[in-house]
Amino acid sequence: MMRIRLPKRWVSLLAAVSTLVGASESFAQSPDNLMPYSMLRSLQFVQDSVVLGDHSAAEMQRFMLTTIDARLRDAPPSIFADPRNVDAALIYAMSGGNPATLELLVAKDVDGNFDTRVADALRKYLSGRGTLIAKGLGAMVPEYRKTRIGPYLALISGNVTLAQDPAAALKFYDIARLEAPGTIVEEAALRRSLAIAVEDGDATQGFKYAQRYARRFLHSPYASQFADLIVALSVRRYEHIDEHLITDTVALMDKDRQRETYLRMARMAMVAGKEKLARIAAMKARDLSADLPVIDGAPANLYESLANIGTPDVVSAIKTITSIPDEHLSDRDKILREAARVVAEEVVRPPVASSASPASMDVTHEGTPVSADVETAAGEQQPVTENSGVWRSPTPVLEAPSPEYQNTLTSGRSKLDEIDALLKKEGSLP
Template sequence: MMKPLPVALGVVLMTVAAGMAARAETPVDAGSEKAAAPFPAPAIPGPVQMVRTLHLMQDQIAIGSTEAHLGQRGLLNILDERFMQFEPEIWRNGKNVRAAVSFVLSGGNPGILRKLLELGSSVLTEADRPLVEGALAYVEGREEAAHEALSAIDPHALPPSFGAQLALVQSALLVRKNPAKSDELLDFVRLQAPGTLFEEAALRRQVFVASQTHHIAKFQLLATDYLRRYRHSIYAGNFRQRLASALTRIDFAKESSRFDGFVAMMNELEPEARRDLYLLAARASIEQGFTVSARLLADKAAELSETDKASATRAKLYRAASMIVSPQTIHDAVGTLQDIDRSVLAPSDLALLDSAIGMAGQIRTMPGQIPVQSAEAKPSVTKVSADNKPSSDAATQGLEQLQALSRARDALKRVDQLIKNQASPPQ
């Protein structure tokens, strides 16, 4: 089986084609008795062909080609120059105008869109103008102007690839105002452009829309699909970081049935990547105060950390930190925290360790807390009044205990912000 040609070859072919066309235009020496007939010059690729070349390269990025990722910048530089050199007549074709819009939305220089707007009605139709104005506003960060220009355009009425790209932009403009509509547009992108960078981007974004709108079943389904098909994407590392953050919105103490589905999703990853994501999610769950989630995630990370001391230590830290808010487990948790090898922890985890130990000491001395030694030595007794009703002392003790646990969780949430503030450079 022949190996596929390197994607960077598209750059070479385009350059050669342009060079051959230029040589073909050079006049033949009139003094020669027998001038050789010139080779027929291949046409210089037009805007549509150029954008197709760019998208083919970007589709390779979606499946993890580092060569395509490195070559993309060089191709964009070539296309930037070629787009600006086209004669105005070429832009009277609506397909070429849409190619220019697609080029800019794919990372190209927005200067070409400014040029088209300057040429005005001599090249742009009334149907094309909103596309050009909206795309330019979008890449310049003018979201309201972009939404106003693009919202009325139906991506279903456009060619599949361009319609998918426009829908991707529309979904980004709507995600805060109308998450349901944004989610619908991302569904459309995935159906229109399977196997492309557009689908990879749509799937990556849709996972977090589902998380934010608490569609947990869809979140797990989409995340599993992404990890199965695009785990080698150049953007997969960022996806995993955001996935860990999204997972903290799920409190497995309230939705324990979801945990098995989450584990099945994680099994799509290699063991090392799975372990790292469990650790990220466990740490983030502690910061959110989801102590049951943190313990479950830390246990899974520990199972995958037998040969990695640093990861095993982190798993032990997160598990113990999640247990200090429970009177039944605080004693053992403190012992574990005090035995942890500090030399293998990063500064942020050292800060968490110190905070957890200090917090455990405060929890033990809070009003209403039973000293750990006493709680282990004898069972607690509820006082009963003469009319066989629990006394107010017992009710007060229970309320104070719940308040203490709440304060402890709130303090845990502030740990990460404290670390971030200490690590931030002065303004």
């Protein structure tokens, strides 16, 4: 028989579990005869400890699930006359327990201790047929509010409703987190509510969920998923939110997590074409990297320079990009840097002269003047003013583009297609 080694800090909890006294006098006072509801309390304590940051509790969680499973299977049907034990069995099944155990208990329930509606809904949900019972399960949520199983039913109802009705799912998640604050149920409900906001929900409300999560569950083993969601929310919904929502939310994290979040945000924003957000996030990450070795600050410098390619600082951006050593960048960032280098070189490439089209001699393929004067349609020359910089000059009308001009366009488009292919291949495009 395989033996499970537990962290020392959980030995005391295991000892406490083994000394609990059963509620029925017909049972001996031994670990094998503890009441299921007593054992479940220990499981809940362990699971809540995990999401609050005690990762050493994960092994204890597996031990508790195994122990409760054995206890429920061996328990005589008479102990389920106590509703607390019925609820324990149902919550165990909804907390990562063995679905077959619930099937066994319901099959042995000749006295009708289990609510067959709940049991049947859970059996379908745990077997992957949750959409079939979404309506019926949702109807039971109000009935079971303020009960031991209420928050769990609300969480599951949100899960099975999410695909077809995100707004309704959000209401179920609200019930779950409000009735079980500080628990694994609230952690899951907040994370999934945030996911809804990323896709099509209220972005401002999404940041409120994110701030609650950051205050309570920043050290959860699921916090990396939370970081991905907050980055996606910031990038995808940037035009619909106030910038301070992003900075206020990230400020709730420790310095290392702030830096990592801003780096992820800068990269995703840059790839998504959100240059302003990319620049802001990269600068934040760079400032947070000030006390770190140069290699740790390289990604922030890269992303900030990439965001500056579309600005008058393009030349400086190219210098920074090309000066970053390969060993300071990941393989993904090397691909991104190469793509940006090609684009930047096309931006600053001098025009190709053409005798067939005098009007195009001093104009790039974007219609940007590269000499001190621009030739007008009437054949006169007018000085370039300060307000007609590289991005503001009107594009001259060319009646017959030269072959060289067409070649430049074709070459540029080809390079951009190659860049898109590289980015899609590495899976960076959202």
